[in-house]
Amino acid sequence: MYSDKVMDHFSNPRNVGEVDGADGTGTVGNPACGDIMKLTIKVENDKITDVKFKTFGCGAAIATSSMVTELVKGKGLAEAENISNNTVAEALDGLPPVKMHCSNLAADALHAAIEDYKKKHAGK
Amino acid sequence: MKKIYFDNNATTPIDPEVFEAMVPFLKDEWGNPSSIHWAARAPRKAVDEGREKVCKLLNCAALELIFTSSGTEGDNHAIRGVAYAKKEKGNHIITTKVEHPAVLNTCKALAKEGFETTYLDVNAEGLLDLDALKAAITPKTILITVMYANNETGVIFPIKEIGEIAKERGVTFHTDAVQAAGKIPIDVQKLNVDLLTISGHKLYAPKGMGALFVKRGVRLVPLITGGHHERNRRGGTENVAGIAAMGKAAEIAIRDMEKEGAQILALRNRLEKGLAEKIPHIKINGAIDRRLPNTSNISFEFVEGESLLLNLDMKGIAASSGSACTSGSLEPSHVMLAMSLSHEMSHGSVRFSLGKMNTVEDIDYLIEIMPPIVERMRSMSPLYAGAK
Numbered sequence: 001m002y003s004d005k006v007m008d009h010f011s012n013p014r015n016v017g018e019v020d021g022a023d024g025t026g027t028v029g030n031p032a033c034g035d036i037m038k039l040t041i042k043v044e045n046d047k048i049t050d051v052k053f054k055t056f057g058c059g060a061a062i063a064t065s066s067m068v069t070e071l072v073k074g075k076g077l078a079e080a081e082n083i084s085n086n087t088v089a090e091a092l093d094g095l096p097p098v099k100m101h102c103s104n105l106a107a108d109a110l111h112a113a114i115e116d117y118k119k120k121h122a123g124k
Numbered sequence: 125m126k127k128i129y130f131d132n133n134a135t136t137p138i139d140p141e142v143f144e145a146m147v148p149f150l151k152d153e154w155g156n157p158s159s160i161h162w163a164a165r166a167p168r169k170a171v172d173e174g175r176e177k178v179c180k181l182l183n184c185a186a187l188e189l190i191f192t193s194s195g196t197e198g199d200n201h202a203i204r205g206v207a208y209a210k211k212e213k214g215n216h217i218i219t220t221k222v223e224h225p226a227v228l229n230t231c232k233a234l235a236k237e238g239f240e241t242t243y244l245d246v247n248a249e250g251l252l253d254l255d256a257l258k259a260a261i262t263p264k265t266i267l268i269t270v271m272y273a274n275n276e277t278g279v280i281f282p283i284k285e286i287g288e289i290a291k292e293r294g295v296t297f298h299t300d301a302v303q304a305a306g307k308i309p310i311d312v313q314k315l316n317v318d319l320l321t322i323s324g325h326k327l328y329a330p331k332g333m334g335a336l337f338v339k340r341g342v343r344l345v346p347l348i349t350g351g352h353h354e355r356n357r358r359g360g361t362e363n364v365a366g367i368a369a370m371g372k373a374a375e376i377a378i379r380d381m382e383k384e385g386a387q388i389l390a391l392r393n394r395l396e397k398g399l400a401e402k403i404p405h406i407k408i409n410g411a412i413d414r415r416l417p418n419t420s421n422i423s424f425e426f427v428e429g430e431s432l433l434l435n436l437d438m439k440g441i442a443a444s445s446g447s448a449c450t451s452g453s454l455e456p457s458h459v460m461l462a463m464s465l466s467h468e469m470s471h472g473s474v475r476f477s478l479g480k481m482n483t484v485e486d487i488d489y490l491i492e493i494m495p496p497i498v499e500r501m502r503s504m505s506p507l508y509a510g511a512k
Binding site for chain 2: 002007010011013016027031032034035036037038054055056057058059061062
């Protein structure tokens with residue numbers, strides 16, 4: 001039911017863990033729906049220089065988390081903010097319909113992490 | 125790659141003996157058992173013999189058994205059949221929160237027709253409170269429907285005692301015995317049940333076959349109207365090959381149940397002991413000593429069930445999960461939630477349901493590959509950090 005790309009990211013997830021001294025942290029999802037994603041980012045000169053994730057969730061949740069870290073590493077904040085959940089799903093060659101709304105939260109976690117970074121660094 | 129099947133509560137492989145019993149009726153003996161001529165003779169005999177064998181498994185009379193297309197049809201027939209037959213007497217049904225959807229959604233659908241259902245709670249072990257059952261009975265109660273054994277946990281309900289209560293209060297009693305049949309002995313003479321559903325493909329017969337025991341004297345409105353088949357209670361030309369298969373499966377179950385049950389129980393115990401020794405933070409769901417011998421439902425804390433199943437599948441192991449992701453909805457298993465498991469633990473539950481084809485090697489392979497899978501998934505889980 002999953003694409004080869006999803007299974008690849010699920011079996012060999014990229015950038016698992018937490019960034020040391022993260023500049024921003026985003027956590028989304030809840031135990032009720034079965035998916036929790038925590039994304040940490042390191043930002044230098046408005047660029048995401050490092051990003052890692054930890055996820056409790058199904059195959060789609062883990063694959064989207066892994067994929068979003070790959071998509072944003074080295075990207076500028078503005079560009080990263082334009083990445084949507086759909087962008088992530090497309091990069092994985094799609095997700096099963098039932099997963100599109102429940103386990104496709106990785107971009108939300110990214111946006112929350114950027115938001116957190118901006119809040120912490122406002123006025124600095 | 126190895127292929128190991130631990131999903132026997134979903135469906136069982138077809139026993140080779142069962143397969144052989146079907147073949148004549150898919151090849152040369154294709155006649156309609158209701159006809160009067162030569163082509164009908166062997167099929168008619170097969171239907172009669174199949175019925176006798178299934179009746180022996182349940183200890184009922186031939187005229188008390190209706191062949192159906194599935195367990196779901198049997199449940200629908202029993203519940204709707206009684207509800208419609210007794211609607212002048214009352215409109216109240218009692219069931220439990222942990223029934224199979226075939227029962228739950230039938231009761232829910234009947235709500236639109238004016239029937240009311242009480243859904244009884246279970247405790248953390250998945251057990252019923254019989255006093256709550258007694259208290260729920262009203263003068264309007266026409267049916268109690270409680271499963272024999274739970275498909276997710278294997279927890280066995282006290283059917284005989286529930287039957288006694290129903291009998292005492294004059295309420296018709298149905299049990300969905302789909303998971304119990306063939307795994308533990310069932311004797312309807314001793315159980316005080318009025319109706320009992322079984323399914324073929326959970327006991328090594330093919331899909332598309334089921335049977336419903338209807339005690340003599342119990343009035344039932346037919347679900348499928350048609351010809352005179354099944355003594356006017358279920359229309360449709362008999363599935364002759366399916367009935368022959370189910371008869372053979374019942375015969376094999378009677379012959380092998382005791383020996384196989386003990387074997388499977390030993391395997392299940394080995395599995396649970398092995399995993400518990402090697403993996404911290406796991407919980408076996410359901411009353412430990414009141415379960416079917418073949419079923420093990422285990423929550424692996426901090427990880428989600430579907431991702432465990434995908435990992436197991438990559439290693440050739442087939443199992444199932446109470447995770448929302450495998451139920452096609454956003455909610456995890458209603459059985460786990462009814463047992464007051466947290467959402468995380470419900471999402472992290474995996475069911476291993478063993479069968480007669482499983483071996484010690486299968487179990488040891490699982491015990492070998494499962495710990496690194498759980499450890500890897502936990503290392504990725506944001507919930508695990510604090511628990512180490």
